[in-house]
Amino acid sequence: MKHARIVFEGVEQAATERDGCLLLADGRTAGCDEVLWLPPLAPTPRPRTILALGLNYADHAKELAFKAPEEPLVFVKGQGTLIGHRQRTRRPADVSFMHYECELVIVVGKTARRVHRDDAYDFIGGYTVANDYAIRDYLENWYRPNLRVKNRDTCTPIGPWLVDAQDVPDPMALDLRTTVNGKLTQSGNTRDMIFDVPFLIEYFTRFMTLSPGDLILTGTPDGVADCRPGDVVVTEIEGIGALSNTIVAG
Template structure:
C-alpha cells in the first residue's frame, strides 16, 4: 500500500493511494477522496513513524565515487541530518545565491518500522516499515573534506525532499533490484539501480544497529548513483524509483 501525509482542509491528515486519488484514512474527513492537485504533500511519515534520526550515506555507489574522483569507502560513510531538512512532494528547495555547484541525489530511503538493536543481516528486513524516495541535495562549494560532509553541505533546511509515498515493505519484495532515475526539466540526467550499492540495505541496518538503536520512523538514505548535475533556480527535478514513486521538486532562490 502507498501511504501519504497531506495538508488539506486546514489539517494535516493521513491518506493512501486509491484508484489515482487520495483516500483520507484518519480524522474528521476520513473516507473522503481528494485529487493529487488538491493537497499540499508532506513528508510521508505518520505520527507513529516520526523521524527521530535521519542517517545518510555518502559514496555508496562506486560509480558515483568515481564521478567525484573519490575512493570508494571500505565501510559505510555516514552522516546525520536534522528533520528541518525534510520537505514533501512538489515542495520548493532554496538554492543559496552564492554557490556555484548544487546537485540533486536520487536515493532510496528506508523507514525503520520497529526498534532495532544489534540486528543481523538475515533479520534486517523484519525491521523495515517501508520505503520512500529521497532527493538529498548537496552543495559542493561548502565541502570541507570528502570523508565528512559538513553541515552546510548536507544539513540545510528544505534540501531533502522525500515522498510522495511511504510504500509498505511487503509491497517491495526486493529493494536491491530497483531502477532509479532523475530528470531535470524533463531531460533524463541520472539512471542507475539499487543493485549497484556498495553496502546494501541489510548490511546498513546491521552496521548502524551495531552501535546505535534505530527507532520506528528513523530514516536511512542509502546513497546515489552517478549522473549528478548542477541545478539552478527554476529547475524542476523529478527523482523516481521503480515501485516506490516519483518525487517532484523545484529549485528557488534562497
C-alpha cells in the same frame, strides 16, 4: 500499500493511494493536485535519527574521483531538512554548483538492536524516495560533509509515498532515475550499492539502537548535475514513486 501525509482543506491527515487519487483518513477522496504534500511520515513517531550514506555507489565515488569506501561513510541529518513532494528547495545566491541526489530511503518499522543481516528485513517498515541536495561550494571533504552541505532547511525533499515493506519484494533491484525539466540526467539501480540494505541494518545496530520511524538514506548513483532556480527536478524509484521538487532562489 502507498501511504502519504497531506493537508487538505486546512487539515493535516493521512492518506493512501487509490486509483491515482488520494483516499483520505476521513473517507473522502482528493486529487493529487488538490493537496499540500508533507513528508510521508506519521506524526508519531517522528524520526529520532536520520542517517545518510555518502559514496555508496561505486560509480558515484568514481565520478567524484574517490576510491570506493571500505566501510560506510555516514552523516546525520536533522528533521528540519525534510520537506514534501512538490515543495521548493532554496538555492543560495552565491553558490556555483548545487546538485540533486536520488536515494532509496529505509524507514525503520520497529526497534532494532544488534540485528543480523539475515533478519534485517523484519525490522523495515517501508521505503520512500529522497532527493538529498548538496552544495559543492560548501564542501570541505567528501568524507565529512559539513553542516551547510547536508543539513540546510528544505534541502531534503522526501516522498511522495511511504510504501509498505511487504510491497517491495526486492529493494536491491530497483531502477532509479532523475530528470531535470523533463530531461533524463541520472539513472542507476539499487543493485549497485556498495553496502546493501541488510548490511546497513546490521552495521548500524551493532553500535546504536534504531527506533520506529528512523530513516536511512542509502546514497545515490552517478550522474549528478547542477540545478538552477526554476528547475523542476524529479527523482524516481521503481515501485516507490516519483518525487517532484522545484529549485528557487534563496
